[in-house]
Amino acid sequence: MKEIISLAPGRTCLFGDHQDYLGLPVIACAISRSIKLTAVQNNSGVFKLNMVDIDQLRIIDINQTFSQLEPRDYFASSLRVLRRHGCIPNVGYDITITGNIPINSGTSSSSALLLAWINFLVTAYGVNEEITPEFISRMGYLSEVVEHGEPGGMMDHYSIGVGNIVHIDTRDPFSFTVIGNELGGLITGVSGVPKETIGLIGDLKGNALLAIGTIKQSFPDFDLHQTEIEDLDKYRNYLPDRLIPFFEAAIKNHHYTKMALIEFQKPVLDLKKIGALMNKHHAVLRDLLKITVPRIDAMINAALKAGAYGAKIVGSGGGGSIVVMAEPGNEAPVVEALLAAGAVEAYAVTVDPGSRIE
Template sequence: MRSFRVRAPGRICMFGEHSDYLGLPVIPAAIDLSISIEARPRDDSEIHVNYPDIDDSDVFSIDTEVKYRHRRDYLRSAFNLLFRRGIKPDHGWSLRVTGNIPIAAGLSSSSALSVASVMTFSTMAGFELQVQDLAETAYNAEVIEFGESGGMMDHFASAFGRIIHVDCGLSYETKRLPAVVEGLVIGDSLEQKGDTVGDLRRIRTEIENGYNILSNLIPGFDQRTTPRDEVFAVSAENNVESISMAKTTLLNRDITRHAFQLLRTDRPDPREVGNLIDQHHHLLKTVLKRSTPKIERMIDAARAAGALGCKINGSGGGGTMLALAPGKEMEVAQAIRGAGGRPYHVKIGSGAEIEEV
């Protein structure tokens, strides 16, 4: 087999932060920052991996499942998931893993690595995965294999590409959205995020506790379908944190539904999209407490420079923010830099892909 290169993109979450692991709909988009894996055949039975960006390397055999060197050893877990399905290469390979996605910044660098790794090992084995299988296998390699708490949004965004709507119920029905969205600027706060996995577990536990309380108040309560007015009517006097967080997920659910209708059109009004982004961020900031003072300064600066909408991007607690600023990209980038952030002008990009080298 010839040498090849796999590229899997990072993503932004436009709508539905902290929704996928609750079975609620999300609207992510792939961006033109990515992880690449270049693969060259060897004449032995070993996988040799070089990670020049982080000065690391790895070697393991293709003849058996491999032990993990540490938690979140995603390339090895991708190999193991496919090995268990009988999908494995018949000779060794040398891999070179590089990327330009900021690490631990809310742009899903780890999910892009997982998607790229699964696509790489399946290609080595001469097996072409369907795009949904690619996304689900990457999710299993990153999340289920290590007993973590995230959802599938990131993996679907990286595998499918462009803007998609994912119904994170049992079937993970995915729809490609035709909307052209331009003027996206990412601002990296350069703040090191804390324990993302621990944060997700804590937030999920609180919200699910809130759902349990609501189930006792509303027969047949379902976070996917119960009208928010019905929920607010029976819980107006209840200020327990888990209830407040649960109600916030229903507000985010309805914002995502509205955004879905907008983004089903080719050229949605960017002001309407920006307004929904602002509404989404307000809930992430005030109830879920996912922003930071520095990110708020960056958002304020971006809005003052002409951004139509801004939000925290990813799990929050540091990392990046997203600004929608068509025609004002340079001004907004400069404002973010002036507030101490590192700006990236990004475009909506294609999904995971492979090419010969």
């Protein structure tokens, strides 16, 4: 029987959290933790999905078209999206899904599963377009965000689908550039506090867009992409106090992401500078957007005291994980410090080449 093995890594956001839904750039990378989907062709006309790690079994008729979607049912939404692109299932598969990406931790286990599933589907049944990492990424974004009307952005799908270290320009027309494939000294720390996603992103996005819309009422030519930190004082007086932090966060995070891109484009990376920018980015996420929790704060403080160059919360916030920039070869004491500070998991990671068929 035909067998297909589809692998998709997790990702970490290095710079640009809560920026992609504003059309601002992001720097992210795929990391060496992954979801593995092993599919063996059967004669039953169904997908039999055995999700080993969460002890769930799901059976989907290969002819089901899903006129109605259940919330966050990405198996269904991707089947619906891919049918529009000529991917028509005509035979069933027994599918085993395993992985070592912590669930609900901010390292995109759900998007990794989605992209592994999409890559399997287009490999098994074909599609009307060339199958490229960009195509897989775009199908993931359409299936997760657009099809379900969710408030997230494109970062997860493109960093996982394209792999490596990627700079993503989330404006329309969308573009991305691979800016590296190695980054030594990278560590993930998992807090064990379940992160918030849909509600928190929706609130932060809504307030940021409201602030920008308010500014545009007085400055019709206002361009978020052209605004610098020095311009903040010019605009603050035109905003109600409650919206100022969201506007300030957007401007500052954009600035730090631009500064980080300059560093990543240099032939030799200065990890101390990248770490320092990471710390500034985290301060905005902590103090202005207020998306950290006590355990995350304790973990970051512990990492820095153990000699790390920089650390920040990853993803939507309210829990989840952190990314740490340490001196290559000095990861072990930082990992120990994270565990002592309450992390349920902490480990060094390397940059992954992205979603692929093995």
